[in-house]
Amino acid sequence: MADALESKTTSLRDGPRGPKPRRTFSRRNILLYGTLFVIAVYYAIPLYVMIVTSLKGMPEVRLGNIFSPPLEITFAPWVKAWSEACTGLTCRGLSIGFWNSVRITIPSVIISTIIASVNGYGLANWRFKGANVFFTILIFGSFIPYQVLLYPVVILLREIGLYGDLAGLVIVHTIFGMPILTLLFRNYFSSLPEELFKAARVDGAGFWGIFLRVMLPMSIPIFAVAIILQVTGIWNDFLFGVVYTGPESYPMTVALNNIVNSTQGVVEYNVNMAATIITGLVPLTIYFVSGKLFVRGIAAGAVKG
Amino acid sequence: MKRPNQLFRNFSAKIAAIPMIVTALFVFVGGTAWTVVYSFTKSGLLPRLKWVGLDQYERLWTTKRWIVSIQNLAIYGISMLVLVFVIGFILATLIDQKVRFENVIRTVILYPFALSFVVTGLVWQWILNPEFGIQSIIRDLGWTNFAFDPLYNPKIAIFGVLIAGLWQGSGLVMVLMLAGLRGIDQEIWKAARVDGIPAWKTYLFIVIPMMRPVFITTLVLVVSGIVKLYDLIVAQTGGGPGIATEVPAKYVYDMMFGASNLGQGFAASTMMLVTVALIVIPWAMLEFGGKKHG
Amino acid sequence: MNYAVEIKDLDLHFGNVKVLQQLNLDIHKGEFLVLLGSSGCGKSTLLNCIAGLLEVTDGQIFIGGKNVTWAEPSERGIGMVFQSYALYPQMTVEGNLSFGLRNAGMPRPEISERVKRAAGILQIEPLLKRKPAALSGGQRQRVAIGRALVRDVDVFLFDEPLSNLDAKLRAELRVEIKRLHDQLDNTMIYVTHDQIEAMTLADRIAIMKEGKIMQLASPNEIYNRPRNLYVADFIGSPSMNFLEGEIKAGKFHLEGIVIPLDGYEFVEGSRREGKAIIGLRPEHLVTGDNLASAAVRTKVDVELVEPMGSDTLIYTKLAGRPIHVRMDGQAQVSPGDKVEIGFQPERASLFDPVTEDRL
Ligand SMILES: Nc1ncnc2c1ncn2[C@@H]1O[C@H](COP(=O)(O)OP(=O)(O)OP(=O)(O)O)[C@@H](O)[C@H]1O
Ligand SMILES: [Mg+2]
Numbered sequence: 001m002a003d004a005l006e007s008k009t010t011s012l013r014d015g016p017r018g019p020k021p022r023r024t025f026s027r028r029n030i031l032l033y034g035t036l037f038v039i040a041v042y043y044a045i046p047l048y049v050m051i052v053t054s055l056k057g058m059p060e061v062r063l064g065n066i067f068s069p070p071l072e073i074t075f076a077p078w079v080k081a082w083s084e085a086c087t088g089l090t091c092r093g094l095s096i097g098f099w100n101s102v103r104i105t106i107p108s109v110i111i112s113t114i115i116a117s118v119n120g121y122g123l124a125n126w127r128f129k130g131a132n133v134f135f136t137i138l139i140f141g142s143f144i145p146y147q148v149l150l151y152p153v154v155i156l157l158r159e160i161g162l163y164g165d166l167a168g169l170v171i172v173h174t175i176f177g178m179p180i181l182t183l184l185f186r187n188y189f190s191s192l193p194e195e196l197f198k199a200a201r202v203d204g205a206g207f208w209g210i211f212l213r214v215m216l217p218m219s220i221p222i223f224a225v226a227i228i229l230q231v232t233g234i235w236n237d238f239l240f241g242v243v244y245t246g247p248e249s250y251p252m253t254v255a256l257n258n259i260v261n262s263t264q265g266v267v268e269y270n271v272n273m274a275a276t277i278i279t280g281l282v283p284l285t286i287y288f289v290s291g292k293l294f295v296r297g298i299a300a301g302a303v304k305g
Numbered sequence: 306m307k308r309p310n311q312l313f314r315n316f317s318a319k320i321a322a323i324p325m326i327v328t329a330l331f332v333f334v335g336g337t338a339w340t341v342v343y344s345f346t347k348s349g350l351l352p353r354l355k356w357v358g359l360d361q362y363e364r365l366w367t368t369k370r371w372i373v374s375i376q377n378l379a380i381y382g383i384s385m386l387v388l389v390f391v392i393g394f395i396l397a398t399l400i401d402q403k404v405r406f407e408n409v410i411r412t413v414i415l416y417p418f419a420l421s422f423v424v425t426g427l428v429w430q431w432i433l434n435p436e437f438g439i440q441s442i443i444r445d446l447g448w449t450n451f452a453f454d455p456l457y458n459p460k461i462a463i464f465g466v467l468i469a470g471l472w473q474g475s476g477l478v479m480v481l482m483l484a485g486l487r488g489i490d491q492e493i494w495k496a497a498r499v500d501g502i503p504a505w506k507t508y509l510f511i512v513i514p515m516m517r518p519v520f521i522t523t524l525v526l527v528v529s530g531i532v533k534l535y536d537l538i539v540a541q542t543g544g545g546p547g548i549a550t551e552v553p554a555k556y557v558y559d560m561m562f563g564a565s566n567l568g569q570g571f572a573a574s575t576m577m578l579v580t581v582a583l584i585v586i587p588w589a590m591l592e593f594g595g596k597k598h599g
Numbered sequence: 600m601n602y603a604v605e606i607k608d609l610d611l612h613f614g615n616v617k618v619l620q621q622l623n624l625d626i627h628k629g630e631f632l633v634l635l636g637s638s639g640c641g642k643s644t645l646l647n648c649i650a651g652l653l654e655v656t657d658g659q660i661f662i663g664g665k666n667v668t669w670a671e672p673s674e675r676g677i678g679m680v681f682q683s684y685a686l687y688p689q690m691t692v693e694g695n696l697s698f699g700l701r702n703a704g705m706p707r708p709e710i711s712e713r714v715k716r717a718a719g720i721l722q723i724e725p726l727l728k729r730k731p732a733a734l735s736g737g738q739r740q741r742v743a744i745g746r747a748l749v750r751d752v753d754v755f756l757f758d759e760p761l762s763n764l765d766a767k768l769r770a771e772l773r774v775e776i777k778r779l780h781d782q783l784d785n786t787m788i789y790v791t792h793d794q795i796e797a798m799t800l801a802d803r804i805a806i807m808k809e810g811k812i813m814q815l816a817s818p819n820e821i822y823n824r825p826r827n828l829y830v831a832d833f834i835g836s837p838s839m840n841f842l843e844g845e846i847k848a849g850k851f852h853l854e855g856i857v858i859p860l861d862g863y864e865f866v867e868g869s870r871r872e873g874k875a876i877i878g879l880r881p882e883h884l885v886t887g888d889n890l891a892s893a894a895v896r897t898k899v900d901v902e903l904v905e906p907m908g909s910d911t912l913i914y915t916k917l918a919g920r921p922i923h924v925r926m927d928g929q930a931q932v933s934p935g936d937k938v939e940i941g942f943q944p945e946r947a948s949l950f951d952p953v954t955e956d957r958l
Contacts, residue, residue, distance in 0.1 A: 012607050015666035018657045036399055040413045046428045046472065047416070053431065065442045066432065119325045126318035134322070134329040141333030143529050143585045147557040147574040151343075151352070151567065152336035175328050182325065207317035236421030238536040243562065253423045257540050260427050273431060280424040287419035291412070294419070295480055492685035495652050496746070500699030501673025510698075514689035 097255025120185020142179035344571035393478025415476035426540030459549035485519030609658035636807035678747025893941025
C-alpha cells in the first residue's frame with residue numbers, strides 16, 4: 001500500500017465543516033445562565049441587605065425598604081456597634097467580644113492543630129497496638145450531639161478550676177476539634193510515601209525528629225487547611241461560648257446575639273446589622289482570601305477514615 | 306539481650322497519643338456514659354445519684370414543649386434533608402455544565418457556609434421582618450394583603466428558620482456533590498453519549514447511582530448538623546413565637562442551665578443521642594461492616 | 600470511493616494549544632487501522648473527533664461517505680471502547696449492553712436478539728446477570744466491546760482498550776480482537792502506544808507525532824522502510840542504530856567502511872551525494888554463520904552483554920559510535936571479545952541529516 005499522504009491535496013467537500021454553529025444566546029444558555037443568575041442573586045441578597053442596612057441612618061431604615069441603597073451613607077451604626085451598643089446591662093459594644101474571640105481563637109487553633117497533627121502523624125506512621133481503637137472512638141465521638149457532653153465537660157472544667165475561664169474554652173475547642181482534625185492529618189500523612197518515613201528511621205531519627213524535620217516541612221498546605229477550618233469554626237461557635245464562659249469573657253457571637261436580641265426600647269436595626277456584619281467579617285475574609293483551601297477543608301470533613 | 310518491655314516500644318508515640326486517648330475515653334465514652342447514667346436520677350441544680358428510674362423520660366414525653374421540639378426537628382429535618390439535597394444537587398449539575406464564571410458562582414453560593422448560625426439567624430430575622438422586610442416590600446408594590454411573616458406566625462415559623470438554614474447549608478452540599486460529579490470517570494460520559502443517552506437520563510440512571518458514597522457521606526453530615534440545630538434558633542426566633550420553634554438542643558440547654566433541671570436535660574440529650582445513633586450506626590455498619598479497618 | 604472514514608484538513612485546538620493541524624486520513628472499508636504514537640501526540644484527541652465527542656476546530660469528517668462533522672456521536676454509526684472500560688457500574692452486563700438500545704426505543708425482541716448474539720461472539724453469556732464489579736478486567740473489556748457490538752455499526756473505535764490489563768490477558772484479548780475483526784468485517788480504528796499490538800493487529804499503522812501523521816503504511820513497510828528518522832527510531836526495540844557518514848560515488852562511507860548502495864532502493868528522486876545518516880536495526884546486524892549473506896563486514900569489540908533468553912543483546916562501537924547488535928540467545932560472547940558483524944546494505948535505511956526524511 002502506498003503512502004496516502006502526498007496524494008491528499010484536494011480535500012474539503014461541500015457540507016458541514018468546522019465547529020457546529022452555535023448561537024451564544026441559545027435557549028439552553030439563556031435558561032442556564034438565567035437560572036444561575038437568579039440563584040446567585042438569592043444567595044447574595046442577605047449580604048447586600050446587611051451592608052446596605054448598616055450604612056443607613058435609623059430614619060431612613062424606617063422609611064425605605066430593606067433593599068434600597070442608602071441615600072446618605074453613614075458609618076455611625078458601625079461605630080456604635082463596635083463601641084457603644086448595649087448588651088442588657090453594659091453598653092460597651094462588640095469590641096470586647098471581638099477581643100475575647102481573638103483571645104479564644106488564637107490559642108485554641110494553635111493547640112488543637114498541634115495536638116491533632118501529632119495524633120494524625122502517630123496514627124499514620126507509628127501505629128501502636130490499640131491506636132486505631134481510640135481513633136475509631138474519636139471519629140464516632142464526633143457524631144455525639146454536643147448536648148450529651150455539655151455537662152460532663154462542665155464538671156471536668158470545674159474539677160481543674162477552669163470553668164468560666166477562657167482557658168477552659170480553649171480546652172473545649174481542642175477536644176471537640178480533635179476528631180475532624182486528626183482525621184484530616186492522618187489521611188494526609190498516610191498519603192505521603194512511606195519510604196520517606198522509613199529512610200528517616202534508618203537514619204536513626206526518632207518519633208519527634210521525624211515529625212519535626214521530615215513531616216512538618218512537607219505538610220504546610222494541610223496545616224493551612226486545618227487552620228482555616230479551625231479559625232472559622234471557633235470564631236463562629238456559639239454554644240460552647242455560652243456554656244463555658246461568663247459575661248466578661250463571652251466570645252463575639254454571644255455578644256452579638258445579646259446585643260440584637262436583648263435590646264430594650266427602640267430597636268436600632270442599622271446598628272444590629274452593622275454588628276452582624278462585623279461579626280461575620282473575620283470568617284468571610286478568610287473565606288474570600290483562602291478560596292480553594294477553604295473548600296478543601298470542608299470537603300475533608302466528608303472524607304471517610 | 307533482653308527484649309525491651311512492650312510498654313516502652315514506640316514510647317514517644319504513646320506519650321504523644323495521651324491527649325487523644327484521654328479525649329476518646331474520658332470525654333467521649335466517659336462523658337456519654339455519665340450523662341446516660343444521670344438521666345435516671347433526680348438531679349436538679351446539681352447532679353445527684355438519686356435514682357428515679359424512667360421518671361425523667363416519662364416527664365419528658367409528657368411535656369408539651371418537648372413534643373413540639375421533636376415535631377419541629379422532624380419537620381425541619383425532613384424538609385431540610387430533602388431540599389438541601391435537591392437544591393445542592395441541582396446547583397452542582399448546573400455548575401457542572403462547563404459554565405463560565407464557575408468560580409464566581411461557586412464563591413457566591415458557598416459564602417453563607419463561612420458565616421456563623423448566629424449571623425445567619427440575625428440576617429434572616431431582618432429580611433423576614435414583616436414591617437420592613439419582604440412582606441412590606443411586596444405590599445408596597447401593590448399587593449396590600451400579601452402576608453409572609455413566618456417569624457411571627459406560629460404555624461409556619463419553623464419554615465422561616467428553614468429558609469435561613471437552607472441558605473447557609475446548601476452551599477456545602479453543592480460543593481460535595483460537585484466533587485462527586487467531578488470524580489466520575491469522564492469516559493462514562495463519553496460512553497453514554499456514544500450510546501445516545503440524553504444528559505438528564507445519564508444523570509438519573511448512571512451518575513446518581515454511581516455517587517452513592519458521596520450521597521451517604523453527605524447525608525450523615527447533614528443529619529448530624531440538623532440534630533445539633535441550636536444557634537440558629539436562638540438567634541433567629543429564640544424558640545418563639547411562643548414555643549413554635551423550640552428544638553431539642555435548646556430544650557436541653559434551657560433545662561440544664563436555665564431551669565436547673567439537670568435530670569430533664571440529661572434525659573433529653575440521651576434521646577438526642579439515640580436519634581443520632583439510629584442513623585450513624587447503620588451507616589457505619591454499611592460502610593465499614595464488611596471491610597476490615599485500614 | 601470506498602472509504603469508511605475520511606478526515607479532511609482536520610484542526611483541533613484547545614484554546615491556544617493546537618493539538619491537531621491540517622490532518623488528513625482516509626480509512627478503507629473493513630480496514631484495521633492503528634494510531635500509534637508517544638503519549639500526548641493527539642491519538643485520543645483524533646479518535647474523539649471521529650466519535651464526535653470533541654468538536655473540531657476546522658475541517659470535515661465523513662463516515663460511510665456521509666458528512667458527520669456536526670452529527671451527534673450516537674448518529675455517526677460508530678461504537679467505542681474505552682481504556683477504563685466505562686461500564687455503567689450499577690447495571691448488570693445485560694443492562695450495560697442493552698441500555699443504549701432501549702433508550703433508542705428498539706423493540707424488546709430485537710434487543711435481546713442482539714444482546715444474545717454479541718454475548719455469543721464474545722463468550723460472555725454466563726456473565727449476563729452479573730454487575731461489572733464482579734468481573735475480571737478481561738471480562739469487563741469484553742463487555743465494553745459487546746456494548747459497541749450491539750450497536751451494529753460499521754466503525755469501531757478503540758482507545759487503548761488493553762492497557763489496563765496485565766501482559767498475559769493483553770496478549771489473549773489481542774488475539775480475540777483480531778479474530779473479531781476477521782469475523783465481522785468492520786472498520787476498526789485502534790489507538791495504542793504498544794508497538795506489538797500495532798504490528799500484530801494493523802492492516803495499516805498511522806504513526807503520529809505532535810498532532811501530525813508521520814507515516815501511514817502497512818506494518819511491514821513501516822518496519823522496513825520508515826519514512827523518516829522519527830518513525831525509524833520509534834518502531835523497533837531496541838531501536839535502530841544511527842550512524843552519520845557520507846555518500847560518495849554511489850557508496851556510503853562510514854570512517855573507512857565502504858558500503859555499496861547498488862541494492863538500496865532510494866526513494867524516488869532522492870538519490871544524491873553528500874552527508875547522510877545510515878540506520879541499521881540491531882536484528883539486521885548478523886554474526887557467525889549468517890555472515891555469509893552479509894555484503895559488508897567488520898570486526899568490533901564487545902563492551903557489554905545482555906542475555907535476554909531468546910536472544911542476546913551486545914553493546915559495541917561501530918565507527919566510533921555506540922551501537923546495539925542482536926545475537927542468537929545461545930551465542931557465547933563476553934565483554935572484551937572481538938566479533939565480526941555484517942549486514943546487507945539493502946536492509947539499511949538512509950536519511951537526510953537535515954530534513955530527516957528517508958533517502
Ligand atoms: N481538554 C484539554 N485541554 C487542553 N489540552 C488538552 C486537553 N485534552 C488533551 N490536551 C492536550 O492535547 C494533547 C493530546 O492529547 P491526547 O489525549 O490526544 O494524547 P494521546 O496521544 O491520547 O496520549 P496518551 O497516549 O497519553 O493517551 C496533549 O498534549 C494534551 O495535553
Ligand atoms: Mg490517549
